[in-house]
Amino acid sequence: MKLSRKRRRELRRLRNDAQELLEQQRVVLGQAGDVLHQAGKQAKRLSDEHVAPRVDETLETVRPAIDRGVAASRRAADGVRRVTAPFVASALARTIRTLDELDNHDAAKQVRGFGERSGYLPKKRSAGGWVALGFGVAAAVGVGYALWQAFRTDDELWVAPES
Secondary structure (H helix, E strand, C coil), X not given: CCCCHHHHHHHHHHHHHHHHHHHHHHHHHHHHHHHHHHHHHHHHHHHHHHHHHHHHHHHHHHHHHHHHHXXXXXXXXXXXXXXXXXXXXXXXXXXXXXXXXXXXXXXXHHHHHHHHHHCCCCCCCCHHHHHHHHHHHHHHHHHHHHHHHHHCCCHHHCCCCCC
């Protein structure tokens, strides 16, 4: 397609105008970005000076009520645990006994592990635990015997002073 010289000139002028407009828009957008950046800084300063202290004051006013509520919730949860722990422990023990009777030892082992991890069932002592317990008892007996020997009143142990 062949364009006349006049058309080419008009298209060139239009392209130059479009380029100039694009450059102007880039400058305007750059300035708008700077203005937004400064506005953000000012908003942060205002927030630090006016909003943050009010929020802190409100939090300090509300904190005792929140702490009381949390403490009451914990006490209630502890009470529920104290009341329900024997029931849960007996249910777990019954479940384990039933699973062992049904020869489903793997499931019984898993339920027993859950009960031990959650603290509802006592953990089984290993051989090392029994040995350590025995040594502890032996040490306590030894200390008790030594104390008994030190504080017993035996007349034969004392030497009479010479007159």
